[in-house]
Structures are given as structure tokens and as C-alpha cells.
Amino acid sequence: MDHHRAYDATLLISGIQNVKSYVAWNNFLLVSLNNRDLIKFQITGDYQKLKYQVKQVDIRPKFTKKPITQMEVIKPVNKLLVLHGNVVEIYELKTIKLQKVLCKKNAVLFSYNKKKSLCISTKKELWIFKWKELGFEKHNTMAIPEAPKTMDWFKASKICLGFKRQYCVINLKNGTFKSLFTTGKNGIPISTKISNQEILLGKDKISIFKDPNGMALRAYGINWVEIPLKIVYFPPYLIGFFANKLRVRTLYTKQLIQDLNIPNPNLCFSMAKKDNHSFAYIANKKGIWRLDEIPLLYQIDMLSFEKNYEEALKLCELIPNLEENKKNTKSNDIKQQYANHLFVTRKFNKAMDFFQQSNCDPRIVLSLYPFLVEENLEKQLKIPFFEQTELNEQEQHEAILSLIDYLTQQRSLINDKEIEKKEQILKIIDTTIVKAYIKTNYLLVKHFLKLPNSCDLEQCEKLLKENNYEDEIILLYQSNGKHLQALELISKKINETSNIDDLFEYLNFLDAKNLDLIFKYAKEIYKYDSKKCLLVFLNNKGSSNRTLPRDQVKKYLEDNIPDLLMPYLESIIYEEKDNTPDFNNHLLILYFKEYEKLNTNLKKETENENLKQLVESKNEIQTKMNKFIKTTHHYQAEKMLTIFPEDDLLEERAILLSRVKQHELALDIYINKLNNIEKAEKYCHTHYKPDSNTENIYIILIKQLLFQLSDKSNINKNDYSYNRTYSDYDNNYNDDDDDEEEHNLKLQTITRIMKKYYSKIDPLKIIPILPNNIPISNIFDYLNLRIKNILKLKRRKLVQKNLHKSNYLNLRLKNSKKGGKSLTIDENTLCQVCGKRIGDSIIGIFPNGVFAHLSCIENKNKCPKTKQDFTKKLNKYY
Incomplete structure (x- = not known):
């Protein structure tokens, strides 16, 4: 029984007997009879009504010496190829006038491809012809073991041959043969070309797909009930020739489509196309039949009506690209029907896959779930919904699980598109997902509501309250921007827990x-x-x-x-690296206020335990403050100096002074208030920079120490001018009041610093300010190291000077060698261009050694002998 009609078969010409071969093109049919007559028919009519008018327009009695066994029309060049009695001839198509004999004997078969290549097989050879402007010209010959029964082109360079016992592929470029497999028990090869990349080869009842390399293309073959006499590919179907009928099968699903009752068909088959309509001709004892392709859209509708959706979708793919919109619309419509059919038959997962592919409105799919959506949804949206199906509890559960996957994908796709009523669709989808999770897996409700969503607040709130999902209600408020309501609920929970x-x-x-x-x-x-x-x-x-x-x-x-x-x-300052001055200032002020608060409490406290704790807290905050002042550079030191006291937090104040370049005052704090020479030295080491405003910082340090040797009460301790000498200090020095031993220790400290930092202390600035009575031995080490350092620097500069000089001389020598090539010319030396003696004439010499009279040189940058261009090279040297 036919699944659907793919072709209409019409007996076109009855009463014609002994048809040997035929070929069709446009609305013409050329028929060769067994008695060697050649008849040309013109067919007109309406293929939709299957009414045709047949007119015999030409007849050529005894056209050839033997019956024609093969004919083919070459439309691009309007030629007719004919094989009869082992002879291949080419004719003009319109006049059927002989143009050329291509093979005069032993021809058994020919095959033409769209690349305008022709292969003629004789009993022992293949003759390859190429179409040129004037016709086919022989290109190549190749030996073969026997005459083939079938011959089909793969590409321009490969041909598949079917011999009596086996199939093989021959490479025309290198002449190699590749055997594929045997032809089966009956020894009859059956070959059907599908495309340039695929061919169908028969072995008994099985047909196998092969590629140009002889490899299987598909995981399946075509199984026939009995061995076919011939197989032809009439896109999109395969037609098998059998003794009593023609069987039409699909290429992809292998399904039987239709049986055509044409008994004892002639194995010749000719296809043609006119006005985008395909048709073919088959002869038998009754006459010549015409096969008309049923329009694809009509076939697709028939298949859909019969619920053969998979085959209908395969046919949709064959709709021409010119009708892409029609193809997509029809395909999506069938996918929706198929999906609905699958849903009704309880194949929910597969149904959702096809709904997804159909790009249908997801609200239509939701019409299949009346237990999840609003009752008035269909009326509200005015969308043609599917008929609803009664599902039991277990089936509802399975259907909902499939729906969740579908809706999850849909919401992702819709979010990426600009479509009408997008917000409304997303609202329905997300609300339905919440309902679906509540019915199947309530734990996933919380996970879903944590994501950005478009749930209907009123519906979901009511549903969650009915199920006492308090946490989920909070997430619903959160995702919908109702933060105050959410926080009120959370605050209520805190009071309880x-x-x-x-x-x-x-x-x-x-x-x-x-x-x-x-x-x-x-x-x-x-x-x-x-x-x-x-x-x-x-x-x-x-x-x-x-x-x-x-x-x-x-x-x-x-x-x-x-x-x-x-x-x-x-x-924000330490971890998030905020450098805002206001924040840095505020933090430092907070440190100071906390320190003052602890200091005040410390003075009032009398209990030992509290004293210890306060001291620890005070030290901790001071450490923080000290670290902050040292490591941070984004506070305003000038402002902080007005806040910090002068009699407390001295080290911190010294650091602040250093930030505003008040090094004299900072060192005064270290030496005169903190009495810490080590920290003063460290301060100088940190801030010293040669050739800057701190290059004399060690001299300032020494001056501060000299103050301690004098009567400081009579001297301005902030006066550090370099034109002052030690006598200014010495005049205020009182031997009676000063401790001689302490005085000597101070001098030792000064001389130690001078010795230690000799390279950073200028002797022309330090010696004038030293005490007049200081022994020379005390500063001998400093002077010795300083002189050695100066000599060392002098030697280094001298070495550098000599190295530069040497490098300069080497470059001069190198350049002189490059430009100083010599050439000896005597009275017998000849010009390398004209061949005459140079004599006392002016000459030109090129970098490659060629020389010539100046008059023989046309271009001073181009060698007249070798023609080599020296433009760049000459510019480099000169």
C-alpha cells in the first residue's frame, strides 16, 4: 500500500512497440526503436491535470545501421550523444545531423559529466574526451581488464566502473584502480549516481553508499525485498525496477513510499525538467509512460496528514533555497504538529525537542498544561492552542520535567532576542517554572528565584505563601526589587532566631x-x-x-x-587602596584622638590591672599611628602638624616634618629631644639624595651635634647656615660648666659619622664648621678616605675617558678600512667598459672594484659593467 503519492504515472504514448532507448529534454522526447527508426515527439499539456498532447514532429527511418542502445542530451552545447553497434557519434540536437564520429568500433558504454568530460568504454580501454570550442577532443586513454557493465563519474578525475564480478574506482590522473566489493551472486552490477561525492552500488538485495575513495558514506544501506533490475535516483527518491512494478523509496529513511504499476519496464530511464517541474519517461510493452513529480509542498501536506512527520521534514529540506521563507514556515508548522503528536503519545522529551526546533510561541506549548497555567490564558492571549490531553499523576510529573527543560532554554533564547510582548512572555514562562518546581522539586524554587527573573509577583507570592515557603518569598521580593518587604520579613525572623x-x-x-x-x-x-x-x-x-x-x-x-x-x-585605605587625602587625614586624626583619650585615662587610672591594659592599648594605637605616618603618603602633613603636640609623639612629629622637607627640625627632635643618634643617622640615610636639596643632610646632623657642645641658650638652634664656624659655638663654650668626658664623646661621635659617611660629606663645607681645637688625628681617617674616594673617582673618569677615546679610534679605523680600498693603475691598464687604455684620464671606481673612464659612466650610482645599483651603499659611505 502506498504511503503517499510521490509521482503520477501516465501512459503517454500507447501502441508503440519494441522501444530500445529514449532521451528527453524540455518538452521533447526522442525514441529509438528496435527496427532502427528514430522518432521525435513534442509533448505539451498541463501536468497538474495530467492531460498531455503528443505530436510526432520528426521520424528518421533506419536512422542507424544498428539499434541505438544509449542516448544522452548535452544541453549546454545542444548536442546529442548516440551509441549504436559499438559506435559513438555526436549529433546537432535540433537538426539531428551527424557532426562527428567519436569512436568507430568496440564502444560498449559512455558517460558524460557536467564538467564537459566524456568517457567512452571499449572492450579493453577507456577513452577520455574534453570539450573544446570545436567539439570533443580525445584527451587520454587507459587500459581496463574487461568491458564494464556500468560507468559513472564521481568527480572530474574519478570514475566508478561496474564489471561482471566486482566494482572498482579508477583515478584518471594516475591510472590507479581501487577494488570495492563483488557484485553478488547474480553477477549483475547496478550503479546509481547520487552526486559527485556519492554513488549507490548494488549487491544482490542490498544497495551500499560509497564515496570517491571507496569508503562507506552512511551507516546503513538500502534493503530490497528482491534483487532489483535497475535503480535510478529521481530526486528526492530512489526508484527500483522490478519485473512487475517500480518501487519508490526514500533516500534518508529508506521507507517505501509508493509502488508504480508499470510491469516489465524498459531499463532505459530519462529525466527532464521544465519550468521547475521534474518528470521522467519509462517504456514497457504497452508504450511510453510519463512520471510527473507531485509538488513537494503537496507531498509534505499528505505526509503530515498521515502523521508521517519525519518524512515530511526530510522533504522540507528539499524545498529550493529560493523559497527559504516558505521552507522555514512549512518546516516549523510540521515540527509543531509532530511535537503535539509526540506529546499526545506520551513522548514528552522528544515533543519538547521539536517544540524547541519549531520556534513556536512558548505560550502555545503551555496550553498542553492546563494544570499549570491560568484558566483564561487562551482567551486572554487569543492564540490558537492545542487540544488538551488528560494525563494521570505520573504522566503529569514526567510532562512537567520535560517542560522545565524546554522553558529554561526558551527564556534564555527570548532574552537574547528583540521580540514583541517579550516581557509578557517571560513573565508567563518564569511564573510557570516556579509552579513546575513546586510540583516536582521544591528545593529548586530557591535556586531559580536567586537568578534574575520575571515572575508574576502576585501569583508567585500567593502560591509560596500557601506552601509556607518563607525563604522563597524573600527571594521573590528580592528579584522583583521589593527590598523593603524582604528586609521586613528578614528582620522579623531575626527577632525569633x-x-x-x-x-x-x-x-x-x-x-x-x-x-x-x-x-x-x-x-x-x-x-x-x-x-x-x-x-x-x-x-x-x-x-x-x-x-x-x-x-x-x-x-x-x-x-x-x-x-x-x-x-x-x-x-578602604590599606585593603582597597583608597588614596583620598580626606580619608587619610581623618584616619590619622582618629588615631591621635584615640591616643589622647587613652593618655588622659592613663593619668586618671590608679588600679594596676587597668593601667596595664591602658598602656597596651596606648602602645598599640601609637604603633598603628607610627606605621601609618611612615608608610602612607596621601595625608596632608602640613595640616597634621598643626594638630600634633610639640611635647609628645616626637618621633611621629619628626616624620611629619620630613614630609614637608623640614629636615633640620626633624633632626633636632631626634638629637636634642629624643637623644637618639642612631635614629638620626637612619633618618639621614633614608632621606639623603646626591645632587638634591638633601645632599647636605649629614652636615646638618653634625651641626646639631655641635650645638650640644655649646651653650645652646645663646644660639638660635634653627640657624644652620654654612658660613658659620665652630668659633661661633666655641665662644659660648664654658670649660667650667661642661663635662670634659661628655665633650670628648660628642667629638668622637662627630668624627665617627664623618668617617662612616665620608662619601656623602663635602670637606669644603664640613671643615670650616669644625672646632678649632679639634686634633687633626681625629679627622685624619675622614680626610684619608675622602681623598682616596676622590682619587678613585678621578681614576674611574680617566678610564671612562680613555675607553671612549679608544672606541672612537676603533670606529675611525673601521670606517677608514671600509672606504680605503686601493687600486693600482699603470700605463697598460685598460678601461673595463670601452677596453681602451686609461692613460692619464679621470676614472670612476665602484664598490665592487669595477673602474672606467669617467666619460664611459652614464650613472655614477650604477656599475656600467654589471648594472648593479649602489645608490644606498654610496649614500651610506658618503
């Missing part, structure tokens, strides 16, 4: 747009955990990836939670 984790996570989720809510509920976290409260205001990787406006946060903490202000500023 004292667990602030949910509130902490929620506040970290909020961004700067909801700063008021963060400020409002942060206090609640502070009641339970101050560290977590601090994290709410920071840009922590572990909690969120948002930055709150720091100036507003600072002001809020200062006014409401002052205990967190210092750790907040420490975090």
Missing part, C-alpha cells in the same frame, strides 16, 4: 541605589556582630562586588556607629 546571616547576605546584595535601606538595617547587624556590620559597607569579594559611596558611608558611621569608623577607614 537571632540569626543575622540572611540579613547580612541581603544587605551585601544591595547596591548604592538602596543606600538608605543599608543604613537602616545595618544597625540591626551591629547589635549582634560589629565585624559583619563593617563588611556590609566594604567591597568584599566574598560577599559582593559593589562599591558604596565612601564619603556617605563615612558620614553615616561617624554620626551613627562611630566605633566602626576607624576600622572602615583602615580597610
Whole structure:
């Protein structure tokens, strides 16, 4: 029984007997009879109504010496190829006039391809012809073991031959043969060309697909009920010739499509095309039949009606590319029908796959789930829905699981598109997903609501409250921007459980747009955990990836939670590298105020335990302050100096002075107030830079030490001018009041510093300010090291000078060698261009050694003998 009609078979010409071969083109049919007559018919009519008019337009009695066994029309050049009695001839198509005999004897078969190549097989050879302007010209010959029964081109360079016992592929470029497989028990090769890359070869009842390399192309073959006499490819179907009928099968699904009742068909088969309509001719004892292709769209509709959706989709792929929109529309329509059919037959997963491929409105798919969607959805949207199917509880569960996968993919696709009513569709999809999760796996509801979604707030809120899903309601509010409602619920939970984790996570989720809510509920976290409260205001990787406006946060903490202000500023400065001067200043002021507070409390406290704790806290805050002043450069030192006292935090004040380049005052603190020479030296080492305003910092240090040897009360200790000498200090020195031993120790310290840092202390600046009575032996080491250092530098400069000089001379020598080639010319030397003697004439010489009279040189940059161009080379030298 036919599955559907692929072709209409019409007896076109009855009463014609003994048909040997025939060929069709446009609306003409050329028929060769067994008695050697050649008849030309013209066929007109309406293929849709299957009514044709046949007119005999020409007849050539006894056209050839023997019956024609093979004919082929070459439309691009309007030629007719004819094989009769082992002879191959070429004729003009319109006049059927002989043009040329291509093979005069032994021809058994020919095959033509669209690349205008022709292969004629004789009993022992293959003759290859190429089409030129004037006709076919013989190109090549190749030996073969026997005459082939079938012959088909693969590409321009390969041909598949079917011999009596086996098939093989021959490479025309190198003449190699590749055997494929035997022809089977009956020894009859059956070959059908599908395309330039594929051929179908028969072995008994099986047909196998092969590529040009002889490899199997498909994992399956075509199985026939009996051995076919012949197989032809009439796209998109295969037609098998049998004794009593023709059987039509699909190429892809191998399904039987139609049986054509044409008994004892002639093995000749000729296809043609006119006005995009394909047809073919087959002869038998009754006459000549015409096969008309049923229009693809009509076949597709028949297959869909019969619920043969897979075959219908295969036919959709064959709709021409010119009708791409029609192809897509028809294909999507069939996929929807197929998907609905699969759903009704309880194949839910596969149904959703085809719904996905059909690009249909997902709301139509939801019509299959009345237990999930609103009752009035169909009326509300005015969309033609599918008929609903009764499902039991287990089937509903399976159907919902398939729907979840489908809707998840759909929401992703819709988000990436610009479509009409996008928000409405997403709202229905996301709301349905929540309902589906509640029915199948409620644990996934929370996971889904954490993602950005478009759920219907009212529906989902009602549904979640009915199921007592409190956490999920909070996530629903959160995803819909209802943060106040969510925070009120969380706050209510805290009163019951004292667990602030949910509130902490929620506040970290909020961004700067909801700063008021963060400020409002942060206090609640502070009641339970101050560290977590601090994290709410920071840009922590572990909690969120948002930055709150720091100036507003600072002001809020200062006014409401002052205990967190210092750790907040420490975090944004140290961890988040905020270099804002205002923040740095504020932190330093906080350190100072905390230090003063602890210092005040320390003076009031009398209990030993509290004293110890206060001392530890004071030391800790001072250490922090000291580290901050040393390591940070973004506070305003000038401003801080007005705040810090002059009689406390001396080292910190010294660092601040160094930041404003007040090195004299800073060193005064280290030497005269802290009495710490080691730190003073370290300070000088840190700030010394040659050829800058700190190159004399060690001289300032020594001057500070000289103050300690004098009566400081009569001298301005901030006067460090270099024109002052030690006598200015010495005049104020009183032997009676000064301790001689201490005095000597101070001098030793000065001479030690001079010796240690000899390379950084200029003798012309230090010697004039030293005491007049200082023994020369005390500064001998300094002077000795300094002189050695000067000599060392002098030697180094001299070496560098000589190295530069040597390098310069080497370059001069190198250049002189490049440009100093010599040439000896005597009275017998000949010009290399004209061949005459040079004599006392002016000559020109080129870098390759060629020389000639100046008059013989046409171009001074080009050698007249070798023609080599020296333009770049000559420019380099000169």
C-alpha cells in the first residue's frame, strides 16, 4: 500500500512497440526503436491535470545501421550523444545531423559529466574526451581488464566502473584502480549516481553508499525485498525496477513510499525538467509512460496528514533555497504538529525537542498544561492552542520535567532576542517554572528565584505563601526589587532566631541605589556582630562586588556607629587602596584622638590591672599611628602638624616634618629631644639624595651635634647656615660648666659619622664648621678616605675617558678600512667598459672594484659593467 503519492504515472504514448532507448529534454522526447527508426515527439499539456498532447514532429527511418542502445542530451552545447553497434557519434540536437564520429568500433558504454568530460568504454580501454570550442577532443586513454557493465563519474578525475564480478574506482590522473566489493551472486552490477561525492552500488538485495575513495558514506544501506533490475535516483527518491512494478523509496529513511504499476519496464530511464517541474519517461510493452513529480509542498501536506512527520521534514529540506521563507514556515508548522503528536503519545522529551526546533510561541506549548497555567490564558492571549490531553499523576510529573527543560532554554533564547510582548512572555514562562518546581522539586524554587527573573509577583507570592515557603518569598521580593518587604520579613525572623546571616547576605546584595535601606538595617547587624556590620559597607569579594559611596558611608558611621569608623577607614585605605587625602587625614586624626583619650585615662587610672591594659592599648594605637605616618603618603602633613603636640609623639612629629622637607627640625627632635643618634643617622640615610636639596643632610646632623657642645641658650638652634664656624659655638663654650668626658664623646661621635659617611660629606663645607681645637688625628681617617674616594673617582673618569677615546679610534679605523680600498693603475691598464687604455684620464671606481673612464659612466650610482645599483651603499659611505 502506498504511503503517499510521490509521482503520477501516465501512459503517454500507447501502441508503440519494441522501444530500445529514449532521451528527453524540455518538452521533447526522442525514441529509438528496435527496427532502427528514430522518432521525435513534442509533448505539451498541463501536468497538474495530467492531460498531455503528443505530436510526432520528426521520424528518421533506419536512422542507424544498428539499434541505438544509449542516448544522452548535452544541453549546454545542444548536442546529442548516440551509441549504436559499438559506435559513438555526436549529433546537432535540433537538426539531428551527424557532426562527428567519436569512436568507430568496440564502444560498449559512455558517460558524460557536467564538467564537459566524456568517457567512452571499449572492450579493453577507456577513452577520455574534453570539450573544446570545436567539439570533443580525445584527451587520454587507459587500459581496463574487461568491458564494464556500468560507468559513472564521481568527480572530474574519478570514475566508478561496474564489471561482471566486482566494482572498482579508477583515478584518471594516475591510472590507479581501487577494488570495492563483488557484485553478488547474480553477477549483475547496478550503479546509481547520487552526486559527485556519492554513488549507490548494488549487491544482490542490498544497495551500499560509497564515496570517491571507496569508503562507506552512511551507516546503513538500502534493503530490497528482491534483487532489483535497475535503480535510478529521481530526486528526492530512489526508484527500483522490478519485473512487475517500480518501487519508490526514500533516500534518508529508506521507507517505501509508493509502488508504480508499470510491469516489465524498459531499463532505459530519462529525466527532464521544465519550468521547475521534474518528470521522467519509462517504456514497457504497452508504450511510453510519463512520471510527473507531485509538488513537494503537496507531498509534505499528505505526509503530515498521515502523521508521517519525519518524512515530511526530510522533504522540507528539499524545498529550493529560493523559497527559504516558505521552507522555514512549512518546516516549523510540521515540527509543531509532530511535537503535539509526540506529546499526545506520551513522548514528552522528544515533543519538547521539536517544540524547541519549531520556534513556536512558548505560550502555545503551555496550553498542553492546563494544570499549570491560568484558566483564561487562551482567551486572554487569543492564540490558537492545542487540544488538551488528560494525563494521570505520573504522566503529569514526567510532562512537567520535560517542560522545565524546554522553558529554561526558551527564556534564555527570548532574552537574547528583540521580540514583541517579550516581557509578557517571560513573565508567563518564569511564573510557570516556579509552579513546575513546586510540583516536582521544591528545593529548586530557591535556586531559580536567586537568578534574575520575571515572575508574576502576585501569583508567585500567593502560591509560596500557601506552601509556607518563607525563604522563597524573600527571594521573590528580592528579584522583583521589593527590598523593603524582604528586609521586613528578614528582620522579623531575626527577632525569633537571632540569626543575622540572611540579613547580612541581603544587605551585601544591595547596591548604592538602596543606600538608605543599608543604613537602616545595618544597625540591626551591629547589635549582634560589629565585624559583619563593617563588611556590609566594604567591597568584599566574598560577599559582593559593589562599591558604596565612601564619603556617605563615612558620614553615616561617624554620626551613627562611630566605633566602626576607624576600622572602615583602615580597610578602604590599606585593603582597597583608597588614596583620598580626606580619608587619610581623618584616619590619622582618629588615631591621635584615640591616643589622647587613652593618655588622659592613663593619668586618671590608679588600679594596676587597668593601667596595664591602658598602656597596651596606648602602645598599640601609637604603633598603628607610627606605621601609618611612615608608610602612607596621601595625608596632608602640613595640616597634621598643626594638630600634633610639640611635647609628645616626637618621633611621629619628626616624620611629619620630613614630609614637608623640614629636615633640620626633624633632626633636632631626634638629637636634642629624643637623644637618639642612631635614629638620626637612619633618618639621614633614608632621606639623603646626591645632587638634591638633601645632599647636605649629614652636615646638618653634625651641626646639631655641635650645638650640644655649646651653650645652646645663646644660639638660635634653627640657624644652620654654612658660613658659620665652630668659633661661633666655641665662644659660648664654658670649660667650667661642661663635662670634659661628655665633650670628648660628642667629638668622637662627630668624627665617627664623618668617617662612616665620608662619601656623602663635602670637606669644603664640613671643615670650616669644625672646632678649632679639634686634633687633626681625629679627622685624619675622614680626610684619608675622602681623598682616596676622590682619587678613585678621578681614576674611574680617566678610564671612562680613555675607553671612549679608544672606541672612537676603533670606529675611525673601521670606517677608514671600509672606504680605503686601493687600486693600482699603470700605463697598460685598460678601461673595463670601452677596453681602451686609461692613460692619464679621470676614472670612476665602484664598490665592487669595477673602474672606467669617467666619460664611459652614464650613472655614477650604477656599475656600467654589471648594472648593479649602489645608490644606498654610496649614500651610506658618503
